Amino acid sequence: MEMISIWIAAILTLGIFSFLYKDNPLYKACEALFVGVSAAYWAIVFYFDNIYKKFYEGAVTADEPDYFLWIGAILGLLFLTRLIPKIGWVSRWPMALIVGATAGLWMVGYFVSNAMNQIGSTISGIIVYDTATGFVAWGETFGSLVILVGVLSGLVYFFFSKEHKGVFGATAKVGTWFLMVTFGASFGYTVMSRMSLLIGRVDFLLGDWLGILR
C-alpha cells in the first residue's frame, strides 16, 4: 500500500514538473486533482474539527457542556441568512462580531509587540557593551546605528505631507535604499525557501521512489 502511494506521489510530482517544459494535459490533470483534493481535505478538516470536535463534542455530548459554544453556533448559522435575500442583512451581525473581536485583539497585539517593543529596542541601547569585557562592542553598536538610521529614514520616506526636497528628500532617499535592501534580502530568503521545496521533492524522488539515496 505504501509503495502505491509513493508511486502516485512520484507521478504527480513529475506531472507538475512537466509544466517546466510546457503546459500539457498531464500537468492540467495533476493541477485539477490537487485543487479538488485540497478543497475536499479542508472541507473535512473544518467539519471534523469545528462542527464535530469543537461544537458537537464540546456543547452536546460533553459531561460538562460549554453552553457558550451555542452562541457561536447560532451566530455561524446566521451567516446562512445571506442565502435568503429578504433577511440577508442579519448576516451582518456575526460579521460585525468577527471584525470587532479580531480588530480589538490584533490592535493590542500589534501595538505592544510591533510598535512599543520595537521602538523601545531601536532607541535604547544604541551603544552596545560586551558583557564579558565591559568595552564597547563596535560591531553591534554599528548594527544598532544602521537600524536607527534605517527606521528614521524609512519613516521619513512614508511621510507624504511634506514634499521630498532638500534634507528631507535626501533622508527619504536613504529610506528608499533601506527599503530596497530589505526587499532584496526578503526575496533572497524566498528563493532559498523555494529551493528547499525543490530539494525536498528531489529527495523524495531519488530516495523514497527510486531508492538511490540512503
Next chain:
Amino acid sequence: MLSTIAMVLSLIVGLSLIYLLIRTIQGHPVERRIVFIYIGLAVVLPLLMNKTLPLPITKDVQKLYDQLEKLQPGSKVLCAFDYDPPSAPELQPMAVAFLKYAFKKDLKIIIMGLWPQGPQQAQQAIEEAMLDPIIAGKNLVQGEDWVNLGFQSGNEFVIQSMGTEFKRMFPKDNRHIAYGEIPLLQDVVNFSNVDFVINFSAGKPGTTEWVQFGVDRFGFEMVAGNTAVQAPMMYPYLRTGQLKGLLGGMSGAAEFEKILDEKGKASTFLLAQTFAHATVIIFIIIGNLAFFSSRKKKMAGTP
C-alpha cells in the same frame, strides 16, 4: 562510486556554465528550459554526493542552543508544530534534531499544532527520533514522557485561550485520552506551568502570533524555527528579546543539527542548496550580460 560520478558531472556542469557565459556575451541568449535543467542538476548532483559543508554556527543559533542547555531534565517544553508537508524540507530536520536532543536530555514534550497537519508532522518526527538507539533504550512512554495534543482550530485565539487553561482548547490528546487522565499534564494548567516554548512555523498562524499573543501577554520564553521566507520578519523579535533564538531556513536547520551533534537531512540538503544558489547567481550574471549586450546592439543599430 555514485558520489564520484556526481562530482565529475558537477565539474562538467560548472564548466558548461562558462560556455553559456561566453555564448551570452556573443549575443546568444539562454533558453529558459536550459536554466531549469541547470537548477535541477544543481540540486540532484549534490544530493548524490552525500557530502556536508563546513558550517560556522551563527549567533542566533548559538543563542537558541544556550537557552535549551539551561533546561533541566524533567523540564516541560511546549512544542508547537505550525507547518505542513510542503515546508517539511526546512522544518522537519529542525524538529527531528530538537526531539532527539530533548528525549536524550529527558525533557518532557507537550506537542500541539495550530495547523491541521502539524501534529502529524510531529508524529513522524517522533517516530524518526525513536529510531535512535539511545532514545529507543529509554523506553519512553506516550503520556508520561511526551504527549501529542493534536490540532486545534482558531489560530491566535487558541494561544489566547491557552493562557487561561490548556484543557479548554485541548480536552483530549490525539489518542482521545482525556486531558485530566494524562500523567504528564497533571500539573499543567496554562503557560505558567511549562518551562519553555519552541515553535516550528511556516506562516500564519505561527511565530508572529505566538510572540504577540503568547510571549508578550503571558511572559514565557520562546525560541522558533522558521522557513526562510518567514525568517526575515522574525529578526526584529529576536533583537528585542521577544524571541530567545531563531533557526532560519535550511541553513538554520543544518547549524542546529551541527550544534546538537545530530547529523540529519538538513546537513546534506545544504550542499544542494548552496549549489542551487550558486547557479542562480551565475544565471543572474548571465542574464544581465545578455541584457546589456542586447541593449548595446540596439543602440549600435539606432541611426
